Amino acid sequence: MKLTMQATKQGNLLLTGLATLIAGLLLTACKPGGGQAGRTAIIQNKGSDTMVNVAQAWAEEYKKVKPEVDVEVSGGGTGVGIAALIKGTIDIANASRDMKPEEIEQAKRNTGKEPKLTVAGYDALAIYVHKDNPLNEITLEQIAQIYAEGGTITKWSDLGVTIPGAANDTIVRVSRQSSSGTYEFLREHVLNKKDFKLGSRDMNGSKEVVELVGSTPTAIGYSGMGYATPAVKMLKVKKSAQEPAYEPTIANTLAKTYPIARALELYTLGEPEGAVKDYINWILSDAGQKVVEQAGFVPLPPERRTRPGS
Amino acid sequence: MESNSTSPNLAVRKAARPGWALAGERTLEILIHLCGISAILFVLGIFFFVFKEAFPVLGHEKFSLSQFLFSQEWYPTSEVNKRYGVLAMIAGTFSVTALAMVLAVPFGIGGAIYISEFCGAKTKETLKIVVELLAAIPSVVWGFIGLTVMSRLIVKYTGAPVGVNVLNGGIILALMSVPIIVSIGEDALKAVPDSFREAGIALGATRWQLIWRVLLPAAKNGLLAAVLLGVARAVGETMAVLMATGHAVHIPHSLLDSVRTLTANIAAELGEAPVGSDHYRVLFLTGVLLFLITFVVNLAADFMVRGIRKK
Structure with a gap:
């Protein structure tokens, strides 16, 4: 008996709520008619x-x-x-x-x-690592070996660095979901259309990538240059081991020396x-x-x- | 609520009522009848729609069902070789859900027992309100907590390289299902007649014996329903797991590995998949798979309840 009473009470509440909602809808529906139509x-x-x-x-x-x-x-x-x-x-x-x-x-x-x-x-597509990462430069080939299916680089020691204070040597790859243009841009221009290795953390936004890299000492990620924070470092990128490395800056992007703009x-x-x-x-x-x-x-x-x- | 054993009385009342009242009653009856049937119609309609969108891909020569179920290679947008394998995501869904249930069921049932049997009237009201508030927190907020607060705590205390993983997703899902299990479990315990309790106490049972041997067996169906609704919430949850599990296509080997769940994958990819493409249809097929999983869970529970009843 108590249960049924509760139910009716809830029903009343629901009705009142509905009525308010409908009234609200009617009110807002009337507004655009108030002489403003066509101007916005x-x-x-x-x-x-x-x-x-x-x-x-x-x-x-x-x-x-x-x-x-x-x-x-x-x-x-x-x-x-x-x-x-x-x-x-x-x-x-x-x-x-x-x-x-x-x-x-x-x-x-x-x-x-x-x-x-x-x-x-x-936009320069920046390669981000944690601010404590001693790595400063990376080649396009190395990026491809880290991210592409069948790539051989899986540990930071493969790149010749050790991350201070980190117990784990494995590179944590941070990537983007497959609807991202950044994801496709990297695949097309750096991985040579090869697929990404499975098991990367696929974030749902540019900002999330940088956030995760900033809170993970062993991570590497890619994102637009506009998303840099004090917790991360942007790597200088070079086309091949022999060529000079360029920072993702405005000048280098306009001069087309930064390779992934x-x-x-x-x-x-x-x-x-x-x-x-x-x-x-x-x-x-x-x-x-x-x-x-x-x-x-x-x-x-x-x-x-x-x-x-x- | 009234008993209708006195049928002559009823007939007299019926005759005495005016025609419009009878017509009104008929309309209401039909309306309520429709409401009851609508649930079935909706379920069938949704199943039909999802299956219709998924079906054409089954006959496609590039698609094989065994690859879909038993391969972990998920490359829906590859330029060289498209592969649709969801094994890693099935593993992801199961691992996160299982962990969530291991955490949520003891806490949920325990909480329900405490609220229903042990605490005083005032604490009871406060607790119930707070638990219901907990149930009302939107899932995206839970996801946000997982991504920011929880992931830092996990990195700090477990030494994991990344804080978004099975453990994070499991804890978040457990936190989301506990309030459901508590409030439905508490209802189930409340529904056990007081005469059971009185009889137990009269026989000299301690509180513990009363709960373990009388209340839990008496309320088992309701408690099972509570746990199942918790499981359903965990399996079906999208936004929170999308943010908290790391969204990596990977079969987990430990609690600290990142995973991707079936639901999160649909949420993240359906928006960009061109309507009618293989990718789009495979995502709908994933929906069918989710449907089947929940169907099997419900069926299993139904059999369990029947099994318990027979004993």
Whole structure:
């Protein structure tokens, strides 16, 4: 008997809750009708986790310039952004790798429009280790031997270093989930399209990689240069053992001496128009490029800014 | 609640009621009937949908079911050789769930016994509210605790190279299932009639004997249901294990190895898999596999309950 009473009480509570919810929904549904309709534009922006910080910073800055435009930013990985662009559910896809020919084909078939690329900045793909790691340089071949399937480097002693204070010599590989553009970029340009070794810790974001490396003395990871923290160290990278090693800096990225740099890409369906075009033009302006630099990436020098429609 | 043994009385009442009341009652009856059936419809519908999405890949020449079940090579986006083996993730799911249950069942049942049998009325109310609050913490918050707080503690006290591993995921899942086991287990114990307790005490049983020989056997079905719901929560949990287990495709050899679970893999990869591709269908097949696992667990429990009843 007590049980049934409790149930009715809960039922009443539920009903009240529902009623409030419905009332709330009705109220919010009425709001846009209040004369504002048509004045706000919403830009849907999704994709690369590498770019999610800078994309959010763009959106916030742009709000100050044009308060009537809402830019909605979400991450998920380059693959997620491109998949959404192919479906036609977003306006701009952020990508940290180029779209593949079959993806461009799919987008054309689905939406009838050709994806258009705008480069919004550059990023050096930094190789991170713990700050106490004595290693300073690494070659592309060594990175491939650490990460690729069949690679022979599994211990720090294979690289000629011992980690101070660590009982374990095994390299803890930190990687990204397979929807990440960074993951595909590394596979394409460093592992020569070979697969990753199984058993790496696949993190769901650029920031998580750096966090895990920062808290693990025997870890190595890769992520955008903008995510560096005091707990980690970025390695100098060289193409081969004979060549000089370069730090992932703005100057080295623009001079193309740092071997694993890539573009921060914005894809739209067809030539951008209206609010989206204004937004992309603003990103390419000095104000937008200042945001790129503040987020830790490499801004475009004025002569490399290709505005849409020009 | 009223007994309906007095049928002539009922007939009189029925005749005396107006037509609209009878019609209203009929509609209500039908509505409630539909509510009851809807659960079955939903389960069948979901199973049908998941299986329909997964089915085409079974006939694909590049896909083999034995590779899917017995290979640990998971390379869904490879450019040279795509391989879909989920053995490592099955091992991951089982290891994390088993550890969670080893930790959660004693604490959960113990907590339920304490709340139902030992503590005073005031403590009881407070404890129940706090336990329910614990159950209401969103799983992503648990995952966050695993990733930040717990992983540091594990590195500090076990010397493991990485703090996100089976141990971390198991503890987090245990913490998530304990409140469920406690609150349902406590209900099961409360449902044992007081006459059982009185009879036990009258026979001179100590408290321990009373619990062990009278209450636990009497409440076993409810307690088993509590444990099963705990297992279900642990098997089905996604976000927390995604963050706390390290998400590495690897068959664990110790508690300090990182693993990936079936659920976390679906959550992490379904968003990017192109609709209709092999990768997409294999992920749905993983869903079917999860379905079968929970089905077998439920069935086993059902048989266990029947077995207990027969004795």
